[in-house]
Amino acid sequence: MTATASRRVLPGFGLTLGFTILYLSLVVLIPLSAVFLKTATLSPEQIWNQISAPRAVASYRLTFGASLLAAMVNAVFGLILAWILVRYSFPGKKLVDALIDLPFALPTAVAGIALAAIYAKNGWIGQFLEPLGIRIAFTPAGILVALIFIGLPFVVRTVQPVLQDLDAEFEEAAASLGATRWQSVTRVVLPAILPALTTGFALAFARAVGEYGSVIFIAGNMPLVSEITPLIIITKLEQYDYAGATAIAAVMLLISFALLLVINLLQAWSARRGRREA
C-alpha cells in the first residue's frame, strides 16, 4: 500500500492526538503519578499497615458502598425526573429544570450544613423521623442522603438529551404492534437510553466517591462507622503524614479506576449484545 492510500481525509490527527496526550499528562497523569511516587517512599510493609488498618478498611467499605447505593438511587430517580422533564409540560417546568443543576453550583459545604440542619434531631425533617426511630444526620444514612444530593444532576443531564431525541414514534410503533405500556418501556425505551443511563450512573458514582465537603458535615465522622476515606486522607495530611495519606489515596484511585473500567466494559458489552441480538 502506498502512502497516499493510507492518508486520512480529515487532517490534524497527529496534532490533536499529540496535544491530547500532552494535556492529559500535565493535568491528569503527572499529578496522579505523584501519588504513587510519594507512596513509594514507604516500605511495602508500612504501606500494607497503612492501607489495611481497620479504620481505613471500614472507610473503603462505607465510601464505595454508599457511593454505589447513591448512584443506583440517582439512576432510578434521575431517570424519572428526566422522563418528566422531557415528556410532559407543566407549570414551573423551567424552574424544576433549573433546580436540577443547583447541586453543581452550590459549594458542597453549604449543602452539607443545610442537610445536616434539616435532618438533625430537631431539624425540619429530622424531628418527624426521630419518633419513628429513624436517624439520618450523623449516621451512614446521612452520608447516603448527601451523596444522592450531589449526584442527582449527572443522571438527569445525561439521560435528558437522549430521551429528547427518542421520537414518540417508536413507542407508537410498539403500541401498534400490540405491546403494552410496560413492554414498550422495557423493550423499546430503556434499551435505547441504557448507554446514557450507564454513563450517568458512572459519573454520579465517581463524583460520590470523591465527595468530601458535604459529607463531613452530616456524617458525624465516627471512626469505623461513619468515617469516609477522603476524611482519613485529610486527617493524615493534617498530621503531616503525607506518605500515609497518599497510600490511602492510591488505594482509592485503584478501586475507582477498576470500578469505572468495569462499568465502561459493561456498557460496551451491552451495546455489542444489543447490536447482535436483543
Added chain:
Amino acid sequence: MSIRVENIDKRFGTFTALNDVTLDFRTGELTALLGPSGCGKTTLLRIIAGLETADAGRILIAGEETSDKPVRERHVGFVFQHYALFRHMSVFENVAFGLRVKPRRERPGEAEIRRRVMELLDLVQLAWLAERMPAQLSGGQRQRIALARALAVEPQVLLLDEPFGALDAKVRKELRSWLRQLHETLHITSIFVTHDQEEALELADRVVVMNRGRIEQAGPPQAVYEHPANAFVHGFLGASNILRGTIRDGLFHAEGASLPARNIHQSGGEAVAYLRPHELAIARRPDPAGIPAEIRRILAFGALARIELITLAGRVPLEVELPRHDLAGLALNPGETVHLVPQGVNLFPSAEAGTLPKPVLAKAG
C-alpha cells in the same frame, strides 16, 4: 375488513384539523388520502389507528365500534414515514417484535416465530438482511422491513403514513409498483397518506382528496382526474393552466379567445378555466377558439416536450405538453406567436377559485 369513519372532528387548539369527516373504506381496497400538507390526512390516519383521539365522531372497523379501543387492541398495522424501526434490534427482531409481545398464552413458540418472520422477510424480499441492524439498511429496505413488521401481527387493516415520503425519486417509483403487487397478493384493506398526486393516482383503487380538514372528492383515480368536482381538486391533481374570463352566449371568453367549455353552469358572469397542459393544441393559423400566445421556452427532454408560453392579451403564463415527435413536426422557435386551441376546458365559478392555494404548475416532486 371495511372501515367506516363517521362525523370525525379534530382540533388542535384553534386549528381545525378535521371538520365533520365521513368516509367508507371498502374491504380489500387500497385507498389514498391525498392533499396538501396540513389538510388533515395524517391526523385522520392516526385517528383510525388510535394514535390520536377524535373530539367527536366514531370509527368502525369491520362494523365494530373501535373509537375507545387503545391502539394495541385495534389490530391495525401502521407504517411510519420515518420507518420507526427499533434501532437496537436486528431486522429479524424488529419483525418478530409483534409476536414476542403477545400475551403468553397467544404467543407462538420460538420455532414458529422464526418461521413466520422468515416468511415475511421473504415476502418483502429481504430475507438475506435478517441479521443486519436497521442502521445498515438503505431507506427503501428500511421501509420494506417496517412493512413486514406491521404485517407480522396479521392486521385487519394496514395504514401507511407517507410511506415513500422520505425516499428519493427513483426508489419511490420502484417501491410504488412493488407495494401495488404486494397489495394484489395480500388484499388487506389499506389506506395510505400522500401529498404526491401521481403516487395516489397510480397506486390506489380509490383516491380521497382532502383540503383544510374536509373531503373535496372521493372516487376511482380515473374519475377524480377526469371529472374533478371543484377547482381545488383540478388544481391539485396534475398541472393546470388557469385562465380568468367571462361567460357570454354559452362561450367562455378569455385572453382574446372564445372557448366552448364542458361544464357551463352559469348563464353569464365571471369564471375560471382550468386547462391541462396536454389538452392544449398548438396552431400556427389564427382560430376564434385559439389563444394567441408567445413562446418563451421549449424544454424537450424525454417523451414529452414542455413549452412555456405567455398570452399576448393578458401576459398570463401557460404551459403546454406534447409528444416529442409532434414538436419536431411543428418546428417551433422561441419568440414566435402561436394559437393555443384547448381540447377540454373545465370551468369553475370564480368565487371558488379565489379560496385556492396556488395550483402547482410544475409537477409536485
